[in-house]
Amino acid sequence: MTSLQDATTAPVLFPGDPGYDQHRRVWNADIDRRPAAIVRCRDAKEVAAALTWCVRHGHDVTVRGGGHNLAGTAVIDGAVMIDTAPMTDVAFDLDAGTVTVGAGCRWGDVDRPAAEHDVAVPAGVVSHTGVAGLTLGGGAGYLARMYGATVDYLVSAEIVVADGGILTVSADEHPDLFWALRGAGHNFGVVTSFTFRYVPLPGLxxxxxxxxxxxxxxxxxxxxxxxxxxxxxxxxxxxxxxxxxxxxxxxxxxxxxxxxxxxxxxxxxxxxxxxxxxxxxxxxxxxxxxxxxxxxxxxxxxxxxxxxxxxxxxxxxxxxxxxxxxxxxxxxxxxxxxxxxxxxxxxxxxxxxxxxxxxxxxxxxxxxxxxxxxxxxxxxxxxxxxxxxxxxxxxxxxxxxxxxxxxxxxxxxxxxxxxYINFASVQGDIEVARQVYGGNYDRLIAVKKDYDPANVFRRGLVDLSGGRDQ
Missing domain, CATH: 3.40.462.20 (Vanillyl-alcohol Oxidase; Chain A, domain 3)
Structure with missing residues (x-):
């Protein structure tokens, strides 16, 4: 495993290293698992390098954003965790009416600077929830009745897909993958940043x-x-x-x-x-x-x-x-x-x-x-x-x-x-996936085959393999 350190410029933590126990922990205290290594990625290039090495050497991969997922799929015994927590940049484009958020951010990291501009991104109800997990599963909170779901405000995303490619996806670029990310996004790659439209704060x-x-x-x-x-x-x-x-x-x-x-x-x-x-x-x-x-x-x-x-x-x-x-x-x-x-x-x-x-x-x-x-x-x-x-x-x-x-x-x-997939305490099988995604399931399988044919991201919340061997 030492060659993983040479494959990426990101810091890599192994069992026994300082910080290893801290970064393997997730919100749900019932989850107590020990990954083979934790790669603390700071940008998409570091993610791509670590992911490419893992695929080449046959190592299972998990992805951690905020670590708030109930099922604890961010961490699996013996897998390599790609940890995006160091990606915490938040940048507002007031002319475009958007905010770009790093995948390691919690919603409090977005809500606080947004309040200074009297705007908000419709999201959850707990500030230490991760932006990535909530968004990729859909997202709903206090503002949902007024504005809808978090994914309705996602304009684009930067994602590292299974072959190590770094893509920008939107309604105009890779629209099929963009559609799939908004509600089933845990299964298609490592999203490293999100760009959202924001809404005006509707008062007290x-x-x-x-x-x-x-x-x-x-x-x-x-x-x-x-x-x-x-x-x-x-x-x-x-x-x-x-x-x-x-x-x-x-x-x-x-x-x-x-x-x-x-x-x-x-x-x-x-x-x-x-x-x-x-x-x-x-x-x-x-x-x-x-x-x-x-x-x-x-x-x-x-x-x-x-x-x-x-x-x-x-x-x-x-x-x-x-x-x-x-x-x-x-x-x-x-x-x-x-x-x-x-x-x-x-x-x-x-x-x-x-x-x-x-x-x-x-x-x-x-x-x-x-x-x-x-x-x-x-x-x-x-x-x-x-x-x-x-x-x-x-x-x-x-x-x-x-x-x-x-x-x-x-x-x-x-x-x-x-x-609702964000409130699932267990990783689901094909039956659960069909229950969650209904008529969208077959289309998701088609997108999965295009962007992750080897099912590298099989540690997501549901099984989108379409019955292929894992």
Missing amino acids: ATVRQALYAAGDRREVLRFYRDWALAAPDNVTTYARLLTCPPYWSQVPAAHRGEPVLSVATVHYGDPAAEPALTGPMFAQATPVYQSLKTIPHVTLQHATDDEFRYGIGHYWKHIFLESLADEVIDTAIDWCDRYPGRPLQAHSNIAHQMICPFEVIGGGGQMTRRDTTATVMGSHGLPWGANIGADWEFPDEKPELVAWAKGFADAMGPYQGGT
């Missing part, structure tokens, strides 16, 4: 949250399913089922340790207009707790980083839903009341985004109206996205929690209309 974000007692959950959720889809585009909504942590002292003692429903809204624009728009949602029952705050978008993007902190193990299932029918609501409540885990919220402050057994993200808005044929991110045309989350601190808690999450997902199977 007003965040309202209420917790409802166990006996009010069904009726509140039944109202939520109709109200949330009809809400204005500048109002994003969330509903979550969880057990109230005993340390949430703001909640009356009778409800601590008991099941509760959290409903949260994020309104962009004049704070004075917010009460009239969200009032009906919060008038359905008497909350046991409520909060209201108005903050800048960039503050909102960082507001729940502690909730989704490093050091926690995760196993999540994601499902798209056509409706929140009564049987869906009843199934979710039943399974959440059986959750075998412990409250892992970060602290006594009650955040609007939190680790929880089940959440529903209100759809509608631009996410429903977007052209689902323009990118691979097609399942987001369905109105509801739901996450089943099992989370733990200690390894002996994992087996029961994973079994619960799988059972919950099976129970929701009859109502499922696809899944």
